[in-house]
Amino acid sequence: xxxxxxEMVLEYVIDEYVDEDDDLDVTFDTPxxxxxxxxxxxxxxxxxFLEKKFKISLPDSEATPEAFDTVDRICSxxxxxxx
Amino acid sequence: xxxxxxxxxxxxNFSWDIAKEVLGWKEGEVLNIGAMCxxxxxxQGKGDKKALIWQGFGGKQKTYTFNDLRVLSSGYAKFxxxxxxxxxxxxxxxxxxxxxxxxxxxxxxxMGAVAQPLFSAFGDESLEVRLFSADxxxxxxxxxxxxxxxxxxxxxxALEKIxxxxxxxxxxxxxxxxxxxxxxxxxxxxxxxxxTETPSVLHYTSGTTGQPKGAQHVHGSVWGQALTTSWVxxxxxxxxxxxxxxxxWVTGTSYGIIGPWSLGVTQCVLxxxxxxxxxxxxxxxxxxxxxxxxxxAIRSLMRDGEELVKQxxxxxxxxxxxxxxPLNSEAVIWSEKVYGLPFLDTFWQTETxxxxxxxxxxxxxxxxxxxxxxxxxxxxxxxxxxxxPVTEPGTVGLIAFRPGWPSMFREYVKKPDIxxxxxxxxxxxxxxxxxxxxxxxxxVSGDRASFDKDGYYWFVGRDDDVINTGGHLVGPFEIExxxxxxxxxxxxxxxxxxxxxNMEVVKVFVTLNPGYEPSDDLxxxxxxxxxxxxxxxxxxxxxxxxxxxxxxxxxxxxxRYLKALEWGEEVGDLSTLEDD
Numbered sequence: 001x002x003x004x005x006x007e008m009v010l011e012y013v014i015d016e017y018v019d020e021d022d023d024l025d026v027t028f029d030t031p032x033x034x035x036x037x038x039x040x041x042x043x044x045x046x047x048x049f050l051e052k053k054f055k056i057s058l059p060d061s062e063a064t065p066e067a068f069d070t071v072d073r074i075c076s077x078x079x080x081x082x083x
Numbered sequence: 084x085x086x087x088x089x090x091x092x093x094x095x096n097f098s099w100d101i102a103k104e105v106l107g108w109k110e111g112e113v114l115n116i117g118a119m120c121x122x123x124x125x126x127q128g129k130g131d132k133k134a135l136i137w138q139g140f141g142g143k144q145k146t147y148t149f150n151d152l153r154v155l156s157s158g159y160a161k162f163x164x165x166x167x168x169x170x171x172x173x174x175x176x177x178x179x180x181x182x183x184x185x186x187x188x189x190x191x192x193x194m195g196a197v198a199q200p201l202f203s204a205f206g207d208e209s210l211e212v213r214l215f216s217a218d219x220x221x222x223x224x225x226x227x228x229x230x231x232x233x234x235x236x237x238x239x240x241a242l243e244k245i246x247x248x249x250x251x252x253x254x255x256x257x258x259x260x261x262x263x264x265x266x267x268x269x270x271x272x273x274x275x276x277x278x279t280e281t282p283s284v285l286h287y288t289s290g291t292t293g294q295p296k297g298a299q300h301v302h303g304s305v306w307g308q309a310l311t312t313s314w315v316x317x318x319x320x321x322x323x324x325x326x327x328x329x330x331x332w333v334t335g336t337s338y339g340i341i342g343p344w345s346l347g348v349t350q351c352v353l354x355x356x357x358x359x360x361x362x363x364x365x366x367x368x369x370x371x372x373x374x375x376x377x378x379x380a381i382r383s384l385m386r387d388g389e390e391l392v393k394q395x396x397x398x399x400x401x402x403x404x405x406x407x408x409p410l411n412s413e414a415v416i417w418s419e420k421v422y423g424l425p426f427l428d429t430f431w432q433t434e435t436x437x438x439x440x441x442x443x444x445x446x447x448x449x450x451x452x453x454x455x456x457x458x459x460x461x462x463x464x465x466x467x468x469x470x471x472p473v474t475e476p477g478t479v480g481l482i483a484f485r486p487g488w489p490s491m492f493r494e495y496v497k498k499p500d501i502x503x504x505x506x507x508x509x510x511x512x513x514x515x516x517x518x519x520x521x522x523x524x525x526x527v528s529g530d531r532a533s534f535d536k537d538g539y540y541w542f543v544g545r546d547d548d549v550i551n552t553g554g555h556l557v558g559p560f561e562i563e564x565x566x567x568x569x570x571x572x573x574x575x576x577x578x579x580x581x582x583x584x585n586m587e588v589v590k591v592f593v594t595l596n597p598g599y600e601p602s603d604d605l606x607x608x609x610x611x612x613x614x615x616x617x618x619x620x621x622x623x624x625x626x627x628x629x630x631x632x633x634x635x636x637x638x639x640x641x642x643r644y645l646k647a648l649e650w651g652e653e654v655g656d657l658s659t660l661e662d663d
Contacts, residue, residue: 019230031141034141034355034356035140035141036140036179036227036356039204039356039619040356041204041619041620042204042614042619042622044619044622045607045611045614045622048606048607048610048624049607052606052607053603060386060583060584061386065356065357066358066360
């Protein structure tokens, strides 16, 4: 299940934030925010995706650029709120 | 001692010529902002002084002296000249906050063209509207952002060249050029002899109706930008200044380039998004002394708390200021407690080009107040019904200014009627040159406020439907126009809804076309549709599906009705509301 979640988030990130001709190899531990792949404004749509897909509510205080910086970290945050 | 000294004395003995004294300006010098921010500083013997300390993603750092700015901006100027760009033509700068943006901005101005910086997070549709409106001839961009330009270039007949100034130089397409200025510095470039009224910078701003409008500024704006930088931001020769704004917006050029560099001050730029820890680290590492930021960022810093602040040495800070939206009193009080300094609010807008109502160093601060008019600025509050200046403190009306300050915008590109509509008392056929100099008129800002018995101004809100999210104005019409291009959406209305950090965020009401049903996937799809087409700022953070939108009998969507419901306010006169 954990790997499924990571695959799902990674697929979303690649589909929505990475262009086909970017030549970027995005993996579970690729920095997203701190590398500029996902700009900090666009984090909001990523947060909405997570909340809707995984039926959770992420408080703004925890939806920080650090917590969203890799797929691995994002999934840790999601799991924490799945209870 | 602050640069302004006594506010009252400055008001009594004011002349914009004081800006020339502050800059050490002599009659006969060429009034060209590009050169004033680089060549002229070198002529003052500061060529080896640091001009730009830049940090990007992954901690990447670069430093440029004023002499570097001079030869590299001349490199851009010569390149554009050789490319066939003529004075007065518009050159768009579409890139992140990288050094190339700051340096090419000066280069464009030095050869007499107009710099049109655009926010790099804009999607292709936002970009297209602004480039089409401006008849932009050349765009300077990066490998990262050129994809958006490629999508729209066929619909931009005036766009002749796409220049990639950073990133991988390979895989260019027809009409694209790669230019690395580091390989082409120019020692001697003949600066374009611009004058006070020569067009310089073009910024786009959003209104309630129609597409964004291009506010054209001129080289003479530098007097206003330099003097407000000196008196409000209090910059001195040995300061290390950090303006967190993006030059895609007016703060990022007026106070992130022109103000500090015309005064020969060192500035820092951090281009790696926002985290509180990274910002504090940046201040500590660079010993930032003067920090000009925005309420959204300040509220985010507040959210991350006082304990984090204690982990950094921020003792270099000596002066803080804020812009973009009203700064709430809690933020002022918090910053004084935590940093030992209050953030001083400043009020101005794209059209004014420079600060208009502000809190000044040394002045008594009333937390939550906008402050007082800058010396030389005649401000007033106009009655909401009669447009006459109000005299009673506490009366809410429209913030207005007598025309004629140096940094005032000179026109909305190709929209003289809309320009005229901004001036109360203007005759029906008045044209921009008369409007901007007629001191019997009032320029109306579009914001509401009141003043108190001590002459302090207090912001109340917008007088229109424009959405202020994180200090950026977003036009509802632009969002609605894009929404109805989505296959599922029949009609749409966009409003601002309250938000703790951003003041407002976009909320939209939509009716769906037959065959579509509300769902999580559709909601996310609509959000990303707007994010990519317009920008992440314009992306709705809430979508409400409805059977029908409230309209007037003539069919116009009543946003104010939706907004009043959202904000829990009186809905006002509904006599024009369409019957069910």
